Amino acid sequence: MKNKTLKIIFTLIAVLLIIMLPNLAKADVHSVQDDLEGQIGGGTPDDTSGETSSTTHGAVAGADKFLNSAVGSPINQSATQEASNTLANTLLIVGVVAAGIVSVALGIKFMTGSVSEKAQVKQVAIPFVAGCILVFGGYIIWRIVVTLLSNLE
Numbered sequence: 001m002k003n004k005t006l007k008i009i010f011t012l013i014a015v016l017l018i019i020m021l022p023n024l025a026k027a028d029v030h031s032v033q034d035d036l037e038g039q040i041g042g043g044t045p046d047d048t049s050g051e052t053s054s055t056t057h058g059a060v061a062g063a064d065k066f067l068n069s070a071v072g073s074p075i076n077q078s079a080t081q082e083a084s085n086t087l088a089n090t091l092l093i094v095g096v097v098a099a100g101i102v103s104v105a106l107g108i109k110f111m112t113g114s115v116s117e118k119a120q121v122k123q124v125a126i127p128f129v130a131g132c133i134l135v136f137g138g139y140i141i142w143r144i145v146v147t148l149l150s151n152l153e
Contacts, residue, residue, distance in 0.1 A: 002124075005105055012101070013094050081150075088142060095135040102128060 106128065110121040 005102070009098050009101055013098060084146070088139065092136075092139050095132075095139070099128075099132050099135070 106121050106125060110118055113121065
């Protein structure tokens with residue numbers, strides 16, 4: 001019963017993550033690919049040195065374009081903050097759903113089980129409560145750190 005419940009919970013978490021993760025990546029993949037192709041693009045061939053010099057010149061030119069492209073492009077803080085908030089909220093929802101499912105399953109097993117099953121539920125309840133404290137405490141600590149760091153700006 002325990003293994004089956006854990007498999008169901010992990011399957012639900014995996015399905016939720018698969019559904020929610022595409023919303024986290026909001027970058028325009030085509031524009032990133034175009035930028036990279038422009039930065040890596042080859043240089044002009046060198047007639048005197050042959051193909052090796054041309055390839056080296058193209059690699060150096062591409063590296064220079066890549067390094068110079070970062071000079072005027074600061075990190076988009078609002079997009080980073082939005083992605084971070086989305087990820088944290090998604091993980092919090094997954095944690096709440098998982099904790100709810102496990103607590104309902106433990107409660108039903110405790111109410112309907114025999115004396116030995118009630119003892120097993122009590123043994124499982126201690127790590128369950130510790131896990132809930134870790135998950136929700138971690139979220140609260142993350143939220144406090146983000147709030148404090150955003151107030152510094």
